[in-house]
Amino acid sequence: MNGSSRIEIKTPKEIEKMRRAGQLLSSVFRALAPQIVPGVSTAELDAFARKLIEEAGAIPAFLGYHGYPATLCTSVNDQVVHGIPGKYVLKEGDILSVDCGLVLDGFYADSAITFPVGEVGELAQRLIDTTRRALEAGIEQMVPNNRLGTLQAAIQQVIESEGFSVVREYTGHGIGRQMHEPPQILNFGTPGTGLRLRPGMVFAIEPMVNAGTWKTRVLEDGW
DSSP states (O other), rough: OSSOOOOOOOOOOOOOHHHHHHHHHHHHHHHGGOOOOOTTHHHHHHHHHHHHHTTTTESSSSTTTGGOOSSSSEEETTTSSSOOOSSSSSSSSSSEEEEEEEHHHHTTEEEEEEEESOOOOHHHHHHHHHHHHHHHHHHHHTTTTTHHHHHHHHHHHHHHTOOOEESSSSEEEESSSSSSSSEOOOOOTTTOOSOOOOOOOOEOEEEEEEESOOOOOOOOTOO
């Protein structure tokens, strides 16, 4: 967080700048997707993404953030978030979560997509599909005068209806001139409770889903 609990209301001009940042980030993912194939290392993907971002006149948001050493987070299989790109070579049947952020014209964009590597198993594909549906369910609740708890509960319902678990240690967040702004966006909640949503609020909604228990652990690299 940025040290303040105040939720910043963005102006239409600021939202337009954020939209352009988001569109650029979307184009990075579109270019990255065909590169995610068996035989490619996560370090190669990271270098490719950094080049795209910098050539577009933007700044990789994650690189150096609290000491993070890369442009992407590349989390493979049972890694949930913050996997550091390196020598690992993707293989058929892996699933790869790619998290990327950038700064354009003073505003942040932050997004993550999980990709199948080649052909994946039924469970892995169902996990990917359910996570996307959970994101869409959360976005549908992002309307003025709705409650944050209703948005969070919509995400939870999709995930748990498929027999999956909601990761509780990591959350979505507000975003703008800082990467992490208030409020925290949990992926579970109670309908009709919490913050009342207002026009100009901008959130990064980040459903994180496990096929097993919701509990996670941090690896020796500290991320």
